[in-house]
Amino acid sequence: MSTQHTYRVIVRGTWDGLTDESRGSLLADVDNHGLTQMRFTEEGSLTYDRALKHFSVRYVVVSDAADGEEMAAAIAEDRAETALKALGCGFGELRSTVTDMDTMKINRKGR
Secondary structure, three states, rough: OOOOOEEEEEEEEEEOOHHHHHHHHHHHHHHHHHHHHHHOOOOOOOEOOOOEEEEEEEEEEEEEHHHHHHHHHHHHHHHOOOOOOOOHHOOOOOOEEEEEEEOOOOOOOOO
């Protein structure tokens, strides 16, 4: 059995080709997707602002350590694409930033 690692992944993108309907839907719900709503979850936490230019989705991904950060990014990007398509929103190329929580070094200050 391989070792599982927990990754925090931020998927970023730009809205593209939004219809009037999708734009209206996003703007109607913008207050539920602001900076105070940012969380890392398995389902993803979508954030954007009223300008409707850029967005980000934060995920927690648990996968085999041997697959590395690239696999965690691919999993998160796939989840983001699925969620954005379900919303009926167009988007451009996605890019990800991955942090392996199991190998992250924590600097503790002495007392």
